[in-house]
Amino acid sequence: MTTSTKKPRVSVHKFASCSGCQLAFINMGENLIKLTELVDIVHFAEAGPLGPDDEVDISFIEGSITTPHDVERLEKIREKSTFVITVGACATSGGIQALKNNADSDVWMRSIYAKPEYISSLSTSAAIKNHVKVDFELWGCPVDVKQMLAVVRQLLYGVAPLDINEKVCQECKRKNTVCIMVTKGEPCMGPVTRTGCGALCPSFGAPCYACYGPAENSNVKLLGERFIGLGLDQNVVKRKFLSIHNATPAFAEAKLLWSDTEGAQQ
């Protein structure tokens, strides 16, 4: 962090993503105005400011790395930033688009596009940390603005941001939400998923989708077996893990654990 009295400089960059996390940023309302009083936003294309090559104190990065050009751009951003924070599933774990890592992307490209030679793309969708050093990760699909603001505040105070990696169940219980896995046999991903959403889905009676990715010390095998015990097909169980955060090592274990009964491509 800078020690001068100048306002810290912040940039927001985008790679392969739906822009939902940047929208979460823009939708923060009054706090966005407050934020601009505390920091200089030098690059945030979706909101206006353009200065992609400027030196900054904090870079927020949304999106995964899918092209050779992405790699170059990312390396430059890393060089110019003191603190790099990934925002959202795509940047933090490769996103839903990392499902392509399990397929032959050349075959796909040739079968979909009339002129595949116009496309320059990597065979994988990778998390930012697979290419450069990341200082802090904000999980979620999309991220929670409260978490994002808390991180900015902690950095402005000059302390390392606090990482809470407990499971969704913990928040569920704090909210006094009745567990839908225990009462209704719903296949809830809460017991392996990182908190952050405030246990939103279970509080509306819907099983957790694992938007925030794997929590620390996640027992994927046991939860999958439990789902099978609740009557789910192996293939459905596998898909529950190979979703938004399919490329995380914890959830990718599902590929080895459960066979593909429908014969879809590996």
Next chain:
Amino acid sequence: MAVQFLAPESLQNLLTVLEASGYQVMGPQLSEGAIVYDHINDVADLPRGIETLQKPGSYKLQQTSSTRFFNWANGPAALKPLLYKARQALWSCEQVAQAVNGGFVFKDLVPQAVPTAVIGVRPCDIAAMLIQDEHFIQSEYCDPYYKAERDALFTVAVNCSSCAETCFCASTGDGPSLDDGYDLLMDELDSGFLIRAGSTKGEQVLKKLPVTAASEDLTAMAAEQSAHAAEKQKRYLLDENMHANLFSQLDNRRWHDIAERCLSCGNCTSVCPTCFCHRETEQAELDGQSTRHFREWSSCFNADHSVMHGHSLRDSSELRYRQWMLHKLGSWIYQYGRSGCVGCGRCIAWCPAGIDFPAEANAISGEVELWEA
């Protein structure tokens, strides 16, 4: 005042008198497929005829032909969320222009507790509350946040006539009937309620109810009902030397075996009515001028529970499960003179993985005979 009789049609009077005495009344109700304590002003909202079917990792409600109001065992939450709040603001701090105290103004955020009466409290819940009382208010440091809620609480306990498969309070000595710790205590019989006061507050409420002296037949019937409920419990916890047994088994293979079945989700500790572990967090305003300091429920199953100098000492489910059991059934005895388990069975039913806490404890202590075929 001796044991009194309250007719079923006079149960509404209890709610009315409690309200007239200045309490907001809470009672058991059906919500999201479970029995939960919520605001109540009409006995019609009580879970009449409902029974709970509780098994490892499973909780179901069943409508029966019974006309009883309290024929269920328990729900996911005891009194804990009302007294030891899941998220409690402890204090706030504001930065001001004047140079007093370095420009900081601290404020204590002890709550103005709302006088609350809870009806349908289970004996194990009262037992758990007495344990938490000891932890929070009778120790060297009295917790003003818990105390404020506790002082404002009025309990109407009901002895259990129907236990769930997961209950084992008889073996811990905390149920299915209660000796003390309540303001009012009832037994529910087919013909009506036996009711007695256990405190001055309770006596004042009892005086205003349309009661008659209870016959000896009825009190005998109630005692028999409780004894019968106790006999039906098949789960139990070995109590002879449990703490010494557990501490002699730190390297038992079974910890590893449990860890393979455990999600490390901490649901067991959250529903446990005696668990009190928490973390403290800071919620600062974005402008950095003010902040609030919170205490929130945490668990020995969370990594940050055992962090020292940036390193989590208990980094596996094996060590975390061992910590939970050794504290609850072992070192708790050195701390509070009794085990921290009241046999409510919540950690069994509400464990998404269906791990059976007393079965595991008994097995680790050398008793492998199980109740389920």
